[in-house]
Structures are given as structure tokens and as C-alpha cells.
Amino acid sequence: MTAALVTGLGVISPAGLDTETHWANTLAGRCAIGPLTRFDASGYASTLAGEVPEFDPREHLPGRLVPQTDHMTRLALLVADAALADTDVDVAALGEFGVGVVTASSAGGFEFGHRELEKLWSRGPEHVSAYQSFAWFYAVNTGQISIRHGMRGPSGVLVTEQAGGLDALGQARRHVRGELPMMVTGGVDGWLCPWGWVAHQASGCLSRSTDPGRAYLPFSADAAGYVPGEGGALFVVESAESARARGARPRYGVVAGYAATFDPPPGSGREPSLRRAIEAALADARVAPADVDVVFADAVGLPELDAAEARALAAVFGPYGVPVTVPKTMTGRLGAGGAALDVANALLSIRDGVLPPTVNVTGPAPGHELDLVTTAREARVRTALVVARGHGGFNSALVVTA
Amino acid sequence: MTRRAVITGIGVLAPSANGKKSFWDLLASGRTATRRISFFDPAPFRSQVAAECDFDPLRDGLSHQQARRMDRAAQFAVVGAREGLADSGLDLDATDPTRRGVVIGSAVGCTMSLEREYVVVSDGGARWLVDQGHAVPHLFDYLVPSSIAREVAWEVGAEGPVSLVSTGCTSGLDAVGRAAELVVEGAADVMVCGATDAPISPITMACFDAIKATTPRNDDPATASRPFDRTRNGFVLGEGCAVFVLEELEHARRRGARLYAEVAGFASRANAYHMTGLRPDGVEMAEAIRAALARARTAPDEVDYVNAHGSGTKQNDRHETAAVKRSLGAHAYATPVSSIKSMIGHSLGAIGSLEIAACVLAMENNVVPPTANLHEPDPECDLDYVPLRAREHRVDTVLSVGSGFGGFQTAMVLRRPERSAA
Amino acid sequence: MATLDLPVLRDILRECAGEDDAADLGGDILDVPFSDLGYDSLALLETASVIQRRFGARLADDAVTQAQTPRALLDLTNRAIAGDG
Known part of the structure; x- marks a missing residue:
């Protein structure tokens, strides 16, 4: 079976509007979580978020696209542009149907939808925008990316909350292992609007801290919820044949293993399924636990879920058996973009031989037998595991190798 | 040996x-x-x-807690999954939950609950900064529609791969196609799969009004959905779900399951053209059909019936007619083509799975369902659309196609399992 | 009664459909087809919807689709405003 290579990547995160800024800030351990500025959140129970730095979409996107896109889709279009520019590919040269798009989504273009709901209910149906028919829906990023870049291959959209970025990469790998030369895949999210915020708060999983340095402390004894963020990453995933034929540069790594499982229903007494996802992804990649150089953990920041993840990691790798890091402590959890951003972090770790830190956490809580990377650490990285869980029991694991 | 995915159970909830x-x-x-x-x-x-x-929800078998917790689309899916599971005769306790997965398709997720709750927390749209005090605890589940797949997974005790597919109006075909791929690859032996949508709410009506996609034929609702007819002027919104038990062929044979149909081929393409518009030549849908037939090792002239997307908009029906001709050649004219949206409307993401159910039942009965309300065909739609009345017709191989906002074009080939085994 | 003129139409187009980078919306566009200005059917539906609300004019769906230039859309709107559209 042909290898699925990552030959391009693009990132937008609270830590930076481009890959290298994001990565430099991440390695420096700069926490990008802060008070919400996109709207006045002072009346809400939770007030911190990881916001992408401000930018003017009109400087980056065609004027015609701006009125018909939600903030989230503008981010996704910028990230796709960056990923494609990174590998300098001529899409048309790969055949009429040679490139497809599969993205993860979580809440769609929620702010756009909120505005149209407001128009409908306060002013009437004739005030609702023609763009509402697609600007808010879950498939919008895939559709807009495929249109912008003329990508007519198989396309898809997966929703598994925070696990979606890995599931999209798994689907893209399937196509590339089939007959397709190239896929654009990953996830970019943005849901920081009042209506999205209220819905998010209802999960009961958000931190209520007002101190950006103390709000999101996964695996620590003080873990009390997480901070939402926005942004994500997209990748150019390419068959080894295609990459060779066009002399593709750069080569970040190989999508070597992937698996997804689901937790048993609450109260069943059965073991959570995360460990099985990790073991299956390692087996799929044909690597042993001892081969793994770093784990990018899901790290929800809720004691029970943190404990379950710590147990699964200790069971697979042995107590303190592998360096574990959580760079999302600097950005918050990015919905459909979160796991994709971790894959970008993993690939950049391979490239630069360095593990990004987990910030604000001084060490794991008693009982979590984790080698938590709390300051950036130089290391030869040939194999990295990314773990992601979606609200309600979705577990995904992905292995990238050099 | 090549693994194959066969449908062994069907659950349906459709209008009327x-x-x-x-x-x-x-x-x-x-x-x-x-x-x-x-x-x-x-x-x-x-x-x-x-x-x-x-x-x-209560009459149809859900608990008070489920009825309170779930959006209507999730309720549909759980009830559909129950019927599909019962129909398949699969014993959950006798099969491995880790080898069981779920893929549910939905175009607009929990949109009804989101709108209802928005009205509550915003005081009827009067406030932009919404009032958190009135939010229901399940609001996050409505925000992210993977909660629908979770409900089905809990219902059927799935611990294998679980996901929600949301590719607009091709979600129902894409979800079953993805499930079949997972079975064929070996990621699961049983996939509970299908699609659900419950979009009939003011915001959905308003957004389709704004682009004139839905019909203004309000004086005679019973004949409002008129695919391929010269007088068609938009689709009729629908709702519902279909959920299947999809099983690896040998797994199904070992337990003596009834084999409805094999998902023999599946492919999707994007038109990369417009979020709502279609190129008149149908070239991307034709390419999806070609690829799905190739995957199924089926020649165009082996197709006995084409289940059309047939939404009843001006542009869709012409686009699709062109695509079927482009892909099936002369055989397009010799094959019955029909749209069940003429009867049950267009339930967005759910419809693709409802159409798969119709295809499988057409195969079982050797009857092709009709296109209702088709009295005067559009001259540009010149295939055999089975107007008004169902037709007895030997059906061993079916092609079902779908087209969705975002440019998605999907085709699936379903085949009578005896033929697959041969 | 207020009528719709080109400068106002320009503003409405910019607001609800954006401006194509290749097209010069500020130039002499009265008889330039909307498609050459980068506007598709959705952009025109959105524009027509704003015009109808702002000027209280009723524009028939088919008439909007057939108005292929700014001049045609201005004529259509102003006839409707005058009550003989």
C-alpha cells in the first residue's frame, strides 16, 4: 500500500496567523489564552478563550467571498491557501479529479447562523440572507476550499467534535491509498460568538477561571475544565508516487497509523475504549509503543477524563513510559481544529527535533503516571502519536512518522 | 478474500x-x-x-429522558436504528461491540432544537447577547451534531468507529458509503448506518425562500413536488430517516441473515463550481457514477434502475439528466429513472438513505417506484421517469445518485446479493 | 418617492455581494453584465432582497433573474417603485 505523505501544511491558531509564528510562540511557551474580545463576555460564567489574532479578511480573500462566509470559513480558506502554497502544487496538473477535500467540522458557521436567526425572529423571513443556505452548515469549509482551488476529487465532512481532525486525516489517507494523488484535509474551527458561547457553556466542561494562567490545567491536581479556542490546521496529504513524480517538497512525515473507537454507554461498567484506539493505531502503523517518541494528549482538563487518558497511556507505554505534551494549554481546545493543530505540532516536532511544552501545569496530579513535558525539550522525534477525544465518547488516535 | 458489505436490516421513518x-x-x-x-x-x-x-417520541418508543434530551433528528435516528436492528435479527449480546460501528449522515443536525432554544434565550430574537440562564443542559449536544451518532452508538452498543457525516444533501449516500468502506477495510464487521434530518423549522424555510430553491406552489400542496415536470419550480422540504444494518457478507451468512443488497460501489466527486449552483453538463456527477460502477465492476448497461436525486428544481433535474446520459450512454434511455422526492419531499441529508431504502425495496419487490406529479415532462428531461404509477420491473442492480450544496456529487451501486455471490 | 440610482446600487452590491477584485465597480458599469462584474445568481438574489426591503418595491423572481445589467435592474426597480412594475 502506498504511503500517505504530508507534503504541505498550514496553521492558524491563537498563537499565530501563520505556521512559523505559531510554532515559535508554541516553543517559547507563550500562552495565547486571554479574555474574550470578540464580544462582551462579562456577563457570562466563562470569559476566557484562545482567540486568533485580528486580521482583515479583505486583505487575504476575494471581495466576493467576504459577505458569504462566516469567520470560521475565512480562517479555513486562509489555512488552505497556506498549506497549498507550502508545497507549491499545481492542482490542475494532478488530473481533472485528482485532488479532493475532507474536513472536520463541529458547529459550522455558527456566528453567521446566529445573525440570521436574529434577523428572522426580530424582523421577519424576508430579512434572511441568501447565503444562510450554506454559510452556516457543516459542509461549508470543504465546499468553499474545493471551489477556490478547483478540487474536484472525492470530498467529505466528518463531525466527531474534537476528534474530527484525526478522522478527516484517516479518510484522506484512505483516498490517497486508493487511486487519488492528493487530498487537502484537517480541520479549522471558530465558534466564539454569544450564541455559540452559551451553547458551549451548557456542556459543563468550560473553566470558569478568570486567570489565563490558571484556567486550563489538564492532568494537574487543579484541573477544572478547559478553555475553547479557534483556528486549526490543514494538510496536503499525497501519495508517495505523486510526491515522487512532482519532486514534492517539503516532506513533513507519513500518516502511518490511524484508528477510531467509541466508549461504551455510561453505566455499562465496561472499560473506556481510548486504549484500544491507541493500540490499534500503533498496530496499523506497525510501530511498537517503545518506538513512539512523543504523545500529544487530548487532555480535556476534567479530572475524570484526564485520569482515563492517563491510565490508557500508562497501560500502553508503561508508567512515565513516553513524553506526553499538551501544547493546547497555550491555545485552548479548538473544536474540529484542535486535533489537526496537534498533528501540525507533531510534524513540526519531527522537523525540528524538539517537543513543545505544556504550559501553566507544573506537573501531573498524584496518580497520573505521566512524563509531562512542561518546558520545551530537544529530542530526536521519528514517531509521534496524537490522541483526540470528542464529547460523548469519540476516541481517535493517529501516528505520524518521519 | 475480499470483504463485502451487505445490508441485512432496514429501519425507516418517512413522511406519512x-x-x-x-x-x-x-x-x-x-x-x-x-x-x-x-x-x-x-x-x-x-x-x-x-x-x-x-x-x-414517546408513542414511538423513546423514554421521557431520551425525548427530552434528543433533537427530533436524533430521535428519528434512534427509532430507525431500533427497527433496522430488529429487522436484521442481529443479536447484540452475541456479537462483539468493538467490531460494531456507526455512521450517521445529517445535513443540518439539530437545527430545530437550536432554533427553539435560540428563541428562548434571546427573548424571541430581541437580544444579541443571549441569556445563559435559560439555556438547557443539552444545548452543547445540539451545537455539535456528532451527538446524533453518539445516541445511535449508545442504542446499539457500538464501540468501534463512530462518526457523523455532513456533506449537505449527499450525507445519506456518503454515510452508507463510508460505512461500507469501513466494513470492506476490516475496521468493523457490523456498521449501523444511515441518515436523519428534521429541518422543517422557520430558519430553514427562510433560507431556502431566500434563494428560491423551494416551491411557492402553496395552493395545492399534494402536487407541489414535481421532479422532471415542465411546471416544476422548486423542491418541497421533507424530514425523516433511514438506518441500515450493514454487515460483512461472511459475518451475515454465518448467522443466516437475510441479505437485502450489497453496497457494491460508491464514489463521490466535487463540482468545485458553486456552493448552490450546478454546471449544466453534469460532468462531475457522471464521473462519480463512472467511478462507482467501476468499483462495483458493473457495466453501464447492467443498471436496471436509476434512483434519481430528482429534487424538482429547474437546474437539478436538467443537470442530473445530463449526468445520467453522459455516464450510461444509450442505456440511459432504456433504464427507468424515478424520484421518490415527488412523494416524500426532500429531507436534505436524510433523503440519500431513504432513497437507498427505496432501492433495496424495489429490488426485493421487483417494482420501480414512480415519479408522482409528472404530467408534462420538461423537453430537456427526456428519460423514462416512470410517471405517476409504479412499474413491475426486474431489479438486480440499482444506481442511486445525489447532489448537494457545496458541490458534492455522489453515486452508489447496490446489487442483489445472489448476483454478488456468483 | 425615492428612486434607486447607480451610486446607491453600487453600495448595495458592495454590501451584500462584495466586490470582485478583477472588476471595476466604480467605472461606467450601467451596461456591463452582472456576470462580468463577478456577480452570480445568488449575489443578485441577495441584492434584490435588500432593494425590495429598502425601497418597498416588489420584484418578481423571474424579472430579477432576467435583469442582467445594472441598467436593467435599476429600470425594473424604479418601475416597481412607481407602481407600474
Whole structure:
């Protein structure tokens, strides 16, 4: 079976509007979580978020696209542009149907939808925008990316909350292992609007801290919820044949293993399924636990879920058996973009031989037998595991190798 | 040995048709389920018709807690999964939950609950900064529709791969196609898969009004959905779900399961053209059909029936007719083509799975469901659309196609399992 | 009664459909087809919807689709405003 290579990547995160800024800030351990500025959140129970730095979409996107896109889709279009520019590919040269798009989504273009709901209910149906028919829906990023870049291959959209970025990469790998030369895949999210915020708060999983340095402390004894963020990453995933034929540069790594499982229903007494996802992804990649150089953990920041993840990691790798890091402590959890951003972090770790830190956490809580990377650490990285869980029991694991 | 994915159970909830049997009775009779909207006062809207399900969560078997917790689309999916599971005869306790997965398709997720709760927390739209004090605890589940797949996974005890697919109006085909890929690859032996949507709410009606996609034929709702007819002027919104038990062929044979149909081929393409518009030549859908037939090792002239997307918009029906001709060649004219949306409306993401159910039942009965309300074909739509009345016809191989906002074009080939085994 | 003129139409187009980078909306566009200005059917539906609300004019769906230039759309709107559209 042909290898699925990552030959391009693009990132937008609270830590930076481009890959290298994001990565430099991440390695420096700069926490990008802060008070919400996109709207006045002072009346809400939770007030911190990881916001992408401000930018003017009109400087980056065609004027015609701006009125018909939600903030989230503008981010996704910028990230796709960056990923494609990174590998300098001529899409048309790969055949009429040679490139497809599969993205993860979580809440769609929620702010756009909120505005149209407001128009409908306060002013009437004739005030609702023609763009509402697609600007808010879950498939919008895939559709807009495929249109912008003329990508007519198989396309898809997966929703598994925070696990979606890995599931999209798994689907893209399937196509590339089939007959397709190239896929654009990953996830970019943005849901920081009042209506999205209220819905998010209802999960009961958000931190209520007002101190950006103390709000999101996964695996620590003080873990009390997480901070939402926005942004994500997209990748150019390419068959080894295609990459060779066009002399593709750069080569970040190989999508070597992937698996997804689901937790048993609450109260069943059965073991959570995360460990099985990790073991299956390692087996799929044909690597042993001892081969793994770093784990990018899901790290929800809720004691029970943190404990379950710590147990699964200790069971697979042995107590303190592998360096574990959580760079999302600097950005918050990015919905459909979160796991994709971790894959970008993993690939950049391979490239630069360095593990990004987990910030604000001084060490794991008693009982979590984790080698938590709390300051950036130089290391030869040939194999990295990314773990992601979606609200309600979705577990995904992905292995990238050099 | 190559693994194959076969449908062994069917659950359906459709407008005016609860359950697989009543669904087929409706389709075979050519009756329509399109009516004036009853869920809210449709008077302020351009299009005032829809195809609504007769559904009551408690009467239809859900607990009070499930009824409270779940959006209508999730309720549909759980009830559909129950029927599909019962129909398959699969014993959950005797099979490995880790080898069981779920893929549910949905175009608009929990949109009804989101709108209802928005009205509550915003004081009827009066406030932009919404009032957190009135939010229900399940609001996050409505925000992210993977909660629908989770509910089905809990219902069927799935611990294998679980996901929600949301590719607009091709979600129902894409979800079953993805499930078949997972079975063939070996990621699971049993996939509970299908699609659900419950979009009949003011915001959905308003957004389709704004682009004139839905029909303004409000004076005679029962004949409002008119695919391929010269007088068609938009689709009729519908709702519902179909959920299947999809199983690896040998796994199904070992337990003596009834084999409805093999998902023999599946492919999707994007038009990369426009979020809502279609290129008239149908070239991307034709390419999806070609690829799905190739995957199924099926020649164009082996197709016995084409289940059309047939939404009843001006552009869709021409686009699709062009695509079928482009891909099937001369055989396009010799093959019956019909749209069940003429009877049950267009339930967005759910419809692709409802159409798969119709295809499988057409195969079982050797009857092709009709295109209702087709009296005067559009001269540009010149295939055999089986107008008004169902037709007896040997059906061993079916092609089902779908087209969705975002440019998605999907084709699936379903085949009588005896033929697959040969 | 207020009528719709080109400068106002320009503003409405910019607001609800954006401006194509290749097209010069500020130039002499009265008889330039909307498609050459980068506007598709959705952009025109959105524009027509704003015009109808702002000027209280009723524009028939088919008439909007057939108005292929700014001049045609201005004529259509102003006839409707005058009550003989």
C-alpha cells in the first residue's frame, strides 16, 4: 500500500496567523489564552478563550467571498491557501479529479447562523440572507476550499467534535491509498460568538477561571475544565508516487497509523475504549509503543477524563513510559481544529527535533503516571502519536512518522 | 478474500410512513405526503409546504429522558436504528461491540432544537447577547451534531468507529458509503448506518425562500413536488430517516441473515463550481457514477434502475439528466429513472438513505417506484421517469445518485446479493 | 418617492455581494453584465432582497433573474417603485 505523505501544511491558531509564528510562540511557551474580545463576555460564567489574532479578511480573500462566509470559513480558506502554497502544487496538473477535500467540522458557521436567526425572529423571513443556505452548515469549509482551488476529487465532512481532525486525516489517507494523488484535509474551527458561547457553556466542561494562567490545567491536581479556542490546521496529504513524480517538497512525515473507537454507554461498567484506539493505531502503523517518541494528549482538563487518558497511556507505554505534551494549554481546545493543530505540532516536532511544552501545569496530579513535558525539550522525534477525544465518547488516535 | 458489505436490516421513518412496510406501501402506491406546514404558521413564508412525519417520541418508543434530551433528528435516528436492528435479527449480546460501528449522515443536525432554544434565550430574537440562564443542559449536544451518532452508538452498543457525516444533501449516500468502506477495510464487521434530518423549522424555510430553491406552489400542496415536470419550480422540504444494518457478507451468512443488497460501489466527486449552483453538463456527477460502477465492476448497461436525486428544481433535474446520459450512454434511455422526492419531499441529508431504502425495496419487490406529479415532462428531461404509477420491473442492480450544496456529487451501486455471490 | 440610482446600487452590491477584485465597480458599469462584474445568481438574489426591503418595491423572481445589467435592474426597480412594475 502506498504511503500517505504530508507534503504541505498550514496553521492558524491563537498563537499565530501563520505556521512559523505559531510554532515559535508554541516553543517559547507563550500562552495565547486571554479574555474574550470578540464580544462582551462579562456577563457570562466563562470569559476566557484562545482567540486568533485580528486580521482583515479583505486583505487575504476575494471581495466576493467576504459577505458569504462566516469567520470560521475565512480562517479555513486562509489555512488552505497556506498549506497549498507550502508545497507549491499545481492542482490542475494532478488530473481533472485528482485532488479532493475532507474536513472536520463541529458547529459550522455558527456566528453567521446566529445573525440570521436574529434577523428572522426580530424582523421577519424576508430579512434572511441568501447565503444562510450554506454559510452556516457543516459542509461549508470543504465546499468553499474545493471551489477556490478547483478540487474536484472525492470530498467529505466528518463531525466527531474534537476528534474530527484525526478522522478527516484517516479518510484522506484512505483516498490517497486508493487511486487519488492528493487530498487537502484537517480541520479549522471558530465558534466564539454569544450564541455559540452559551451553547458551549451548557456542556459543563468550560473553566470558569478568570486567570489565563490558571484556567486550563489538564492532568494537574487543579484541573477544572478547559478553555475553547479557534483556528486549526490543514494538510496536503499525497501519495508517495505523486510526491515522487512532482519532486514534492517539503516532506513533513507519513500518516502511518490511524484508528477510531467509541466508549461504551455510561453505566455499562465496561472499560473506556481510548486504549484500544491507541493500540490499534500503533498496530496499523506497525510501530511498537517503545518506538513512539512523543504523545500529544487530548487532555480535556476534567479530572475524570484526564485520569482515563492517563491510565490508557500508562497501560500502553508503561508508567512515565513516553513524553506526553499538551501544547493546547497555550491555545485552548479548538473544536474540529484542535486535533489537526496537534498533528501540525507533531510534524513540526519531527522537523525540528524538539517537543513543545505544556504550559501553566507544573506537573501531573498524584496518580497520573505521566512524563509531562512542561518546558520545551530537544529530542530526536521519528514517531509521534496524537490522541483526540470528542464529547460523548469519540476516541481517535493517529501516528505520524518521519 | 475480499470483504463485502451487505445490508441485512432496514429501519425507516418517512413522511406519512412509519416503518419499512408502510414506506414501501406509500412509494408503490404513488401517493404523496406533501402538505401545508403544520409545525408553525407558514403564512409569512414564500414556500408553505413540506412533507412532515407523523412522529411522537414517546408513542414511538423513546423514554421521557431520551425525548427530552434528543433533537427530533436524533430521535428519528434512534427509532430507525431500533427497527433496522430488529429487522436484521442481529443479536447484540452475541456479537462483539468493538467490531460494531456507526455512521450517521445529517445535513443540518439539530437545527430545530437550536432554533427553539435560540428563541428562548434571546427573548424571541430581541437580544444579541443571549441569556445563559435559560439555556438547557443539552444545548452543547445540539451545537455539535456528532451527538446524533453518539445516541445511535449508545442504542446499539457500538464501540468501534463512530462518526457523523455532513456533506449537505449527499450525507445519506456518503454515510452508507463510508460505512461500507469501513466494513470492506476490516475496521468493523457490523456498521449501523444511515441518515436523519428534521429541518422543517422557520430558519430553514427562510433560507431556502431566500434563494428560491423551494416551491411557492402553496395552493395545492399534494402536487407541489414535481421532479422532471415542465411546471416544476422548486423542491418541497421533507424530514425523516433511514438506518441500515450493514454487515460483512461472511459475518451475515454465518448467522443466516437475510441479505437485502450489497453496497457494491460508491464514489463521490466535487463540482468545485458553486456552493448552490450546478454546471449544466453534469460532468462531475457522471464521473462519480463512472467511478462507482467501476468499483462495483458493473457495466453501464447492467443498471436496471436509476434512483434519481430528482429534487424538482429547474437546474437539478436538467443537470442530473445530463449526468445520467453522459455516464450510461444509450442505456440511459432504456433504464427507468424515478424520484421518490415527488412523494416524500426532500429531507436534505436524510433523503440519500431513504432513497437507498427505496432501492433495496424495489429490488426485493421487483417494482420501480414512480415519479408522482409528472404530467408534462420538461423537453430537456427526456428519460423514462416512470410517471405517476409504479412499474413491475426486474431489479438486480440499482444506481442511486445525489447532489448537494457545496458541490458534492455522489453515486452508489447496490446489487442483489445472489448476483454478488456468483 | 425615492428612486434607486447607480451610486446607491453600487453600495448595495458592495454590501451584500462584495466586490470582485478583477472588476471595476466604480467605472461606467450601467451596461456591463452582472456576470462580468463577478456577480452570480445568488449575489443578485441577495441584492434584490435588500432593494425590495429598502425601497418597498416588489420584484418578481423571474424579472430579477432576467435583469442582467445594472441598467436593467435599476429600470425594473424604479418601475416597481412607481407602481407600474
